[in-house]
Amino acid sequence: MSSEAIGKKDLSRRDLLGLTAIGTATIAGLATLGGSLRLVKPNVHFEESTQFKIGKPENFPEGTVRVFDDKNCFIFSDSDGLYAVSSICTHLGCIVSLTEWGFQCPCHGSKYNPEGHVIGGPAPRSLEWFEINQDVDGSLVVDSAKTVAAGTKYIFT
Ligand code: FES
Numbered sequence: 001m002s003s004e005a006i007g008k009k010d011l012s013r014r015d016l017l018g019l020t021a022i023g024t025a026t027i028a029g030l031a032t033l034g035g036s037l038r039l040v041k042p043n044v045h046f047e048e049s050t051q052f053k054i055g056k057p058e059n060f061p062e063g064t065v066r067v068f069d070d071k072n073c074f075i076f077s078d079s080d081g082l083y084a085v086s087s088i089c090t091h092l093g094c095i096v097s098l099t100e101w102g103f104q105c106p107c108h109g110s111k112y113n114p115e116g117h118v119i120g121g122p123a124p125r126s127l128e129w130f131e132i133n134q135d136v137d138g139s140l141v142v143d144s145a146k147t148v149a150a151g152t153k154y155i156f157t
Pocket of ligand 1: 089090091092093094105106107108109110121122123
């Protein structure tokens with residue numbers, strides 16, 4: 001092998017090492033730039049609020065029942081006040097129906113009395129009752145993330 005051929009082989013090895021270094025630096029730079037750009041956008045998950053307005057107290061005269069299907073909630077008004085009961089069955093999460101004797105689940109037949117206590121079927125516990133408060137604008141607000149004991153009612157002031 002001639003010395004010129006050995007020189008070319010050494011030179012191409014240097015070129016290969018140089019290209020490898022440049023490639024590695026470029027990839028590292030792009031990864032760093034990508035990571036930096038990701039920091040500009042906040043890493044936030046937007047979830048629907050658990051609080052929802054149901055209207056003014058005068059919209060709930062004594063004896064009314066209103067169904068908020070999109071919120072999975074029943075609102076009842078009686079002589080003691082207002083209360084919110086979940087329509088989500090505590091067995092596997094189907095939506096219960098209102099009956100003349102309470103609530104019934106169409107999926108596996110769980111039955112609940114008018115206060116949401118289990119009276120039949122596989123449901124392991126009572127329907128949840130949600131907290132009701134009044135907003136500064138006078139509207140009533142239900143918070144489905146805050147459960148209250150069965151029988152807890154919002155009393156009009
Ligand atoms: S989901 Fe209601 S009884 Fe099974």
